[in-house]
Amino acid sequence: xxxxxxxxxxxxxxxxxxxxxxxxxxxxxxxxxxxxxxxxxxxxxxxxxxxxxxxxxxxxxxxxxxxxxxxxxxxxxxxxxxxxxxxxxxxxxxxxxxxxxxxxxxxxxxxxxxxxxxxxxxxxxxxxxxxxxxxxxxxxxxxxxxxxxxxxxxxxxxxxxxxxxxxxxxxxxxxxxxxxxxxxxxxxxxxxxxxxxxxxxxxxxxxxxxxxxxxxxxxxxxxxxxxxxxxxxxxxxxxxxxxxxxxxxxxxxxxxxxxxxxxxxxxxxxxxxxxxxxxxxxxxxxxxxxxxxxxxxxxxxxxxxxxxxxxxxxxxxxxxxxxxxxxxxxxxxxxxxxxxxxxxxxxxxxxxxxx
Amino acid sequence: xxxxxxxxxxxxxxxxxxxxxxxxxxxxxxxxxxxxxxxxxxxxxxxxxxxxxxxxxxxxxxxxxxxxxxxxxxxxxxxxxxxxxxxxxxxxxxxxxxxxxxxxxxxxxxxxxxxxxxxxxxxxxxxxxxxxxxxxxxxxxxxxxxxxxxxxxxxxxxxxxxxxxxxxxxxxxxxxxxxxxxxxxxxxxxxxxxxxxxxxxxxxxxxxxxxxxxxxxxxxxxxxxxxxxxxxxxxxxxxxxxxxxxxxxxxxxxxxxxxxxxxxxxxxxxxxxxxxxxxxxxxxxxxxxxxxxxxxxxxxxxxxxxxxxxxxxxxxxxxxxxxxxxxxxxxxxxxxxxxxxxxxxxxxxxxxxxx
Numbered sequence: 001x002x003x004x005x006x007x008x009x010x011x012x013x014x015x016x017x018x019x020x021x022x023x024x025x026x027x028x029x030x031x032x033x034x035x036x037x038x039x040x041x042x043x044x045x046x047x048x049x050x051x052x053x054x055x056x057x058x059x060x061x062x063x064x065x066x067x068x069x070x071x072x073x074x075x076x077x078x079x080x081x082x083x084x085x086x087x088x089x090x091x092x093x094x095x096x097x098x099x100x101x102x103x104x105x106x107x108x109x110x111x112x113x114x115x116x117x118x119x120x121x122x123x124x125x126x127x128x129x130x131x132x133x134x135x136x137x138x139x140x141x142x143x144x145x146x147x148x149x150x151x152x153x154x155x156x157x158x159x160x161x162x163x164x165x166x167x168x169x170x171x172x173x174x175x176x177x178x179x180x181x182x183x184x185x186x187x188x189x190x191x192x193x194x195x196x197x198x199x200x201x202x203x204x205x206x207x208x209x210x211x212x213x214x215x216x217x218x219x220x221x222x223x224x225x226x227x228x229x230x231x232x233x234x235x236x237x238x239x240x241x242x243x244x245x246x247x248x249x250x251x252x253x254x255x256x257x258x259x260x261x262x263x264x265x266x267x268x269x270x271x272x273x274x275x276x277x278x279x280x281x282x283x284x285x286x287x288x289x290x291x292x293x294x295x296x297x298x299x300x301x302x303x304x305x306x307x308x309x310x311x312x313x314x315x316x317x318x319x320x321x322x323x324x325x326x327x328x329x330x331x332x333x334x335x336x337x338x339x340x341x342x343x344x345x346x347x348x349x350x351x352x353x354x355x
Numbered sequence: 356x357x358x359x360x361x362x363x364x365x366x367x368x369x370x371x372x373x374x375x376x377x378x379x380x381x382x383x384x385x386x387x388x389x390x391x392x393x394x395x396x397x398x399x400x401x402x403x404x405x406x407x408x409x410x411x412x413x414x415x416x417x418x419x420x421x422x423x424x425x426x427x428x429x430x431x432x433x434x435x436x437x438x439x440x441x442x443x444x445x446x447x448x449x450x451x452x453x454x455x456x457x458x459x460x461x462x463x464x465x466x467x468x469x470x471x472x473x474x475x476x477x478x479x480x481x482x483x484x485x486x487x488x489x490x491x492x493x494x495x496x497x498x499x500x501x502x503x504x505x506x507x508x509x510x511x512x513x514x515x516x517x518x519x520x521x522x523x524x525x526x527x528x529x530x531x532x533x534x535x536x537x538x539x540x541x542x543x544x545x546x547x548x549x550x551x552x553x554x555x556x557x558x559x560x561x562x563x564x565x566x567x568x569x570x571x572x573x574x575x576x577x578x579x580x581x582x583x584x585x586x587x588x589x590x591x592x593x594x595x596x597x598x599x600x601x602x603x604x605x606x607x608x609x610x611x612x613x614x615x616x617x618x619x620x621x622x623x624x625x626x627x628x629x630x631x632x633x634x635x636x637x638x639x640x641x642x643x644x645x646x647x648x649x650x651x652x653x654x655x656x657x658x659x660x661x662x663x664x665x666x667x668x669x670x671x672x673x674x675x676x677x678x679x680x681x682x683x684x685x686x687x688x689x690x691x692x693x694x695x696x697x698x699x700x701x702x703x704x705x706x707x708x709x710x
Contacts, residue, residue, distance in 0.1 A: 004462050018466070021471060024478060028483050029482065029483035045406060053501075054452070055452040055487055059490060059492050099411070101417065106361060108364060115377060118377070128377075128381045128384035130381075131396035138414070138495070142456070144454055146452055146501035
């Protein structure tokens with residue numbers, strides 16, 4: 001067999017190949033409205049009702065590190081990342097199926113901690129854990145969650161509906177998840193050094209982490225913005241396009257622009273950077289803006305909305321207007337605080353298969 | 356943290372603990388009719404329509420061995436095992452979400468082979484691959500598939516509806532999947548010996564496998580019995596309980612009896628053993644009946660049906676009556692060809708966490 005490395009085509013190249021391979025199956029399901037290429041698949045089980053479905057596979061050492069991640073928080077996060085995909089379609093989560101493959105080193109209590117976290121999060125979001133699969137694993141822990149949500153046809157939002165002239169908005173603040181991850185990685189190194197030098201790694205060594213509590217929570221215990229979706233429904237507002245920021249603000253904006261066939265302009269001064277992020281970035285001699293633009297796992301909602309519709313939600317402090325949608329030819333640009341334009345397509349986000 | 360080994364409570368003990376941990380989430384979803392404990396979760400998205408959902412996680416070295424499993428067949432099997440769970444609810448498969456975690460040693464072509472197999476199987480069953488997730492893996496290949504099916508409320512079948520006096524039936528023949536697995540494991544040993552001794556392992560060394568083609572197909576390329584479900588629908592017949600044989604005839608019969616609160620009696624002489632299985636068992640000095648009773652991954656349907664309803668399908672050669680449902684107190688028994696009773700609860704099937 002000829003050998004073509006996956007790193008040569010990257011994660012999104014691979015997804016394109018997969019989409020074309022499964023395309024012949026789509027005609028079997030006339031109720032399917034959206035296949036691969038958005039945050040969720042969309043299908044119509046009955047007149048007047050749409051369902052959306054998403055799935056996430058979390059693998060030890062790729063998506064999480066048990067050295068720095070308590071199992072309860074991991075369980076909660078695994079639920080939240082799926083709820084976030086449901087929210088990106090402007091839908092409400094209903095049912096989850098949870099599969100785990102467990103290494104033999106795990107105890108019953110460890111599995112229980114994991115499910116306690118999932119169960120807690122599910123209750124908070126108002127969804128039921130309806131089934132799943134359990135098996136053993138020869139390597140690390142694997143968690144796979146599939147979630148099904150519901151939405152009225154007139155409320156469904158895709159990545160593809162953005163139009164030039166519309167406002168570009170984001171929920172919450174950005175950069176915190178990246179800052180939290182950097183701190184946890186630094187802490188892990190300290191921990192491993194202590195172990196290597198046969199020194200105790202005690203709670204006192206961790207004490208200073210307290211002041212970073214908020215950004216570490218952004219990384220370990222993200223909250224999907226179901227509150228924003230409920231606000232849209234309550235105010236009878238529908239974003240013209242939406243995505244959740246899992247890859248990073250810049251790459252996820254590019255997903256919206258690519259699907260909508262538009263450009264975009266965002267203003268550096270408008271990007272809501274998490275208050276602790278700048279301080280931590282300075283401390284670690286890194287750049288808070290880069291974290292806010294390319295840091296993944298934020299689970300905030302990035303959406304577009306016509307100016308006249310925006311009025312209904314303009315009082316909401318958790319929503320910031322960061323720019324506007326432009327014509328494709330104008331590109332996808334960041335206007336920095338000096339008024340210089342930076343081409344966002346040249347900034348890289350995380351790619352699972354990049355070398 | 357205290358340490359309780361999972362092997363101490365086994366796979367089904369673990370599932371019971373998980374079910375009680377997620378139980379508090381169920382009240383969030385009034386449309387959910389069945390949670391953990393059957394082949395699928397069941398919920399009602401709209402009046403007159405039920406959906407069923409199932410998920411399977413397949414992990415390298417636990418569920419498959421790439422040394423003996425071509426990727427196309429693995430892709431097809433991954434789809435079939437989920438279709439089989441949908442069939443066990445008497446439902447029709449509609450949509451699948453497919454997630455993979457891929458080791459860096461995999462090429463683009465290998466992923467394409469896997470998806471070609473999935474796409475081929477999906478087309479055969481008439482379902483759409485509607486979405487999924489891709490990521491890298493530090494260890495082996497992981498495949499997670501979730502499938503959603505549909506069924507009219509009056510056709511839905513659970514594990515729990517069996518009643519004393521009803522007939523116990525099975526589709527197809529049994530024992531073939533276990534025979535195929537044994538042959539593949541023997542072949543793998545021969546292959547590894549050749550490699551160790553630096554001898555070529557050529558096609559000629561494999562030639563004799565041809566005569567075992569059928570049972571190897573049962574293991575590598577199982578076909579879910581959607582044809583039997585379609586027959587039920589066409590003949591307007593509804594089994595009173597049903598399960599697909601993934602753990603083995605004996606353990607899966609015990610699932611039906613436990614959920615239905617009944618006993619059962621099956622007759623050895625009635626069990627349809629795959630014709631090649633006896634010959635292969637003799638050759639390997641193993642017991643074909645044990646394979647038929649405890650061999651997993653058969654993906655045949657085991658169901659119960661009132662005698663009067665059975666008349667409508669009695670001409671169907673692919674369905675065998677193997678016994679009947681009895682009262683709980685009578686136990687779950689096999690009557691062997693000498694008329695002796697064997698307690699099936701003392702035979703062990705596969706447990707992911709048994710030590």
